[in-house]
Amino acid sequence: MRAIGTGPRSFPQIAQQLLDRPLLIHPHKAEVLICALQQKLGIVSMDTIDGITLDAKAMLDRAALARDAVRDRANGKTFHVDGDIAVIPIEGVLVQKFGWLDPMCGFTGYDALAIKLRDAMRDPDVYGIWLDIDSPGGAVAGLFAFVEELAQSAMSEGGKPIYAWVNEMACSAAYAIASVCDKVYGPRTAMCGSIGSVIVHTEISEALDESGVKVTIIRSGERKYRGNMYEPLDKQTAAKWQASVDEAGQWFAKLVAMGRGVDADAVMATEADWFEGAEAVTRGLMDEIVAEREAWGRLEEECDRIKRDRRNGR
Template sequence: MRPPRPQGFPNIAGQLLNRPLAIHPHKAEVLVCALQQRLGIVEMKTIDGVTLEAKEMLDRADFARKDALARDATYSPDGSKPYRMDGNIAVITIEGTLVQKAGWLDAMSGFCGYNMLQRQFEAAFEDSDVLGIWVEIDSPGGSVAGLMQFVEFLAMHTQSMGGKPAYAWVNEMACSAAYAIASVCDKIFGPRDATVGSIGCVMVHTSLAGALEENGINVTVIRSGERKYRGNQYEDLDDATMEKFQGAVDATRITFANLVAMGRDIPVDDVLATEADWFEGEEGVRLGLMDEVLTERQAWTRLEDEVDRIKQERRRAA
């Protein structure tokens, strides 16, 4: 199987701008800054935490693109597994901003694609050598596009649905879309400073109308059909479009909350009551968003014990 062809920032921007997002608010600022800079919408003229992170993202993306193109030119499948194995445990890492089609914009450049994650999990669920899956997560979330389909697939193949045990380890952060993935794993563990939650949705709209007017640029939108091209960056949002965008994010939040309620076996009203806030360690456990605060070694041992139990059951059945 050949690796995905380069998609690039225009493709990513299409998923992240004017679309519902399940992402930590700070990371949303960084993404918008990086995408606007790369697409020529704004220039980075100030130095702060957001612009520094955006600059780092762009630099990493440039390096990842060159590296991926070089590898693609000489790509030769070797039949190796698309994940690291430790005994009978497959280790799958979810890191960076989540999008539907990341292409070469992988974790090295700060992005992770649902399509590639699904391929990894499909292979792990089908692999007879794999008896358990360790899901290491450090992600602020990302695009809603592609998320629900992937999470539903994952939920249907975990131990609770008769498949293989999947234990999520929050290696710093599992927020928004990343928490949606964690929530359907059989267990969620993390250290005391693990950050989870942000069960909500946001949409970012950029209007250039003021900047264009200030620079003496007049953009005329000629439309056939009153709703055609509404929500574009050249016009301020009209009331009907704002209402439509608000409806989209509200509906996504409800779907997200129901998903978490199912995966974590807690009332949906309790999930909605978090108001899309994020929580650390023990507070996440108290709210039912995590199972327990443990060290990585302790959490790994829990999965090893479950894998040993499965081995014993198979031996007895044989």
């Protein structure tokens, strides 16, 4: 099995996973993310559409200060433990490869989540898994492989119950993860959904013209390096990207329909909108609005039942 790296990926590597590729991410967070990455990479200084300058640099600079989080120092495991329950936080922007086991610096890697899940499923002292989710979503790459593994774990006969706690956002890719868990609970302010896909493309040719900078692109092959930021987006590339996000959106809708037991057409009819509290429950995206303590208690009860069954040889 591939080992986790010794530190977080560089910002150019993260950018490669998030720019000009299908994303399952809440739209406002997409704007914040792109501005932050562009500023960090030194591409161009950008403001939000309402003119508020984003101070995301401080968030991203925490990567340089982050310490190795390969294991919980209190128990030597790759996940936190509370009683018989493994607690796995899913926070910030989700990416395919990040190389850390904890959601530091505003990113969580699917690679790290997969390792935690496997370890928790194998651990004989763990009887249940609690996913604490507060994420707007992220990259498509790596998501469906992780969600498929999670779904198989949740649905396995004699397996361990997996609860998703929406604390306070599970949108786009984060909701894809929540949707295949055994239960999805959250408070009245929980936000779920955004079941759709998007590609974010930045084009700065006019800004370069205004600054007197000329970029020359020399190609071998007409389609080479199309969709770059230095030229206007051509129709063929736009069409290919539209087909890509449509396909990802359809996969997403089928996944939610399977995990939540709802009609796929009804999922597509949400038009990738997000829903809070009671409406999320009405649409089948959450099981119930409950206090965190009550949801946790229900998982503890399931764990106790599993222990009793094992003692009785069932």
